[in-house]
Amino acid sequence: MxxxxxxxxxxxxxxxxxxxxxxxxxxxxxxxxxxxxxxxxxxxxxxxxxxxxxxxxxxxxxxxxxxxxxxxxxxxxxxxxxxxxxxxxxxxxxxxxxxxxxxxxxxxxxxxxxxxxxxMMLKGLTAQFLMRRTRRFQAGDVALFHAAAGGVGLIAGQWARALGVQLIGTAGSDEKCRLALENGYAHCINYRSEDLVSRVREITGGRGVSVVYDSVGRDTWERSLGCLQPFGLMVSFGNASGAVPPVTLGDLAARGSLYVTRPTLMTHxxxxxxxxxxxxxxxxxxxxxxxxxxxxxxxxxxxxxxxxxxxxxxxxxxxxxxxx
Structure with missing residues (x-):
């Protein structure tokens, strides 16, 4: 049976x-x-x-x-x-x-x-539509990717390295950060012991990143917005910690004319x-x-x-x- x-x-x-x-x-x-x-x-x-x-x-x-x-x-x-x-x-x-x-x-x-x-099918195709369709990476780009040691995160790190992209990851332990660094990330921030926004600004010389990929949701939303440079793109593609809070257009304007998208693999x-x-x-x-x-x-x-x-x-x- x-x-x-x-x-x-x-x-x-x-x-x-x-x-x-x-x-x-x-x-x-x-x-x-x-x-x-x-x-x-x-x-x-x-x-x-x-x-x-x-x-x-x-x-x-x-x-x-x-x-x-x-x-x-x-x-x-x-x-x-x-x-x-x-x-x-x-x-x-x-x-x-x-x-x-x-x-x-x-x-x-x-x-x-x-x-x-x-x-790899769901996770790899998620990395594909994020980095090749939602915003097509170009060599020299600097981006932030949450949950760097997860299934999607590790594929994204390796793929970004192959594309010549500097990817900054986040993870919840030093061990997970080491794993992320072994899989293509240029930097990895332990969000439990380091200030995310300050470290991103430090790594990027104060500029911030051009795009943030966030599958965590509620717990990282505000800090993710704080890591973006003017005209940066916030890509929210998951809610592991819960739904993101409401966002206003005025808030996006005040933070530097930001863009926000909530894409799904199934649409693609x-x-x-x-x-x-x-x-x-x-x-x-x-x-x-x-x-x-x-x-x-x-x-x-x-x-x-x-x-x-x-x-x-x-x-x-x-x-x-x-x-x-």
Whole structure:
């Protein structure tokens, strides 16, 4: 019997239940695939807690890699035996096998292992749209990236180094800062022991940075704005510490004619051609060796609740992978 993690109500990690499921056959435009590795992301926590509501009961998870077992009517891009990966809806990646739309899958190059794909699809494509689409990095840029030792952060650090960008990271311990520095960051600030704004101003000779990438949210919002130079861009792409406070246009003006955006990966991936282009660039930079996604923790799929506890405690580094 095939099993999956399901939720019947929102709440803490304890609502993640390992249940038997009927997979069935793929319909028109669908494929059935067997997951070989599953990625864990903070958006999964948002779904579990109800911050991003799901229609319950529901599966959970957006990122995985595996093998196509069957294809439905009208599917010509994939066939049985293809290695594939994905990182967006519908939810339900925390499963041994599942049926899903073929349009959300991408073929996985032979040089990339399943676990690597599960560790990098959502996180790597997030780094891609942040640094290559939201604001296309140019050599010589100086930017600030919060949560530098996390899954997205470590990929971003390596990619920025390959692009010739000076990236300043933040992390919650000296150990995490060392990890960030080993993965491409020019500087890393321990936000628990150092004053973030003062250190950024010191590093940049008083100018501030041209862009801040912030997935933390409420706890870092004000300090992030304080790190920007005039006409700087604030990119808020997550709420790990809670929703950001209200911001007024007058405040942005007073701080130096700042720009603010709240982009999402799913908006970029909604267009199939864009999705394939982004994935191709990610695969190329990984196959080149310039970016090496780091798996910091592995859990058996039935132990997904333990993975969520570790992620929320901020005790993790790199990516978390679940093994079906």
């Amino acid at each position: 095939t099993h999956a993690i399901r939720i019947e109500r929102t709440g803490g990690p304890e609502v993640l239940q390992w249940q038997p499921v009927q997979v069935g056959e793929p319909g028109a435009g669908e494929v059935r695939l067997r997951n070989a590795a599953v990625g864990v992301n903070f958006i999964d926590v948002y779904h579990r807690t109800g911050l991003y509501p799901l229609q319950l009961p529901a599966g959970i998870g957006l990122e995985a890699a595996g093998v196509v077992e069957a294809v439905g009517e009208g599917v010509s891009e994939f066939r049985e035996g293809d290695r594939v990966a994905y990182c967006h809806g519908p939810t339900g990646a925390y499963a041994q096998a599942r049926v899903m739309p073929a349009r959300v899958l991408v073929k996985l190059p032979q040089g990339i292992e399943f676990e690597t794909a599960a560790a 991936l909604a267009d199939r051609a864009t999705q394939l282009e982004m994935a191709s660039e990610l695969f190329d930079v990984v196959l080149s060796g310039k970016v090496r996604p780091r798996i910091g923790q592995r859990y058996a799929l039935p132990d997904a609740a333990d993975a969520h506890r570790a992620l929320e405690s901020r005790a993790t580094t790199g990516s978390i992978v679940l093994q079906p």
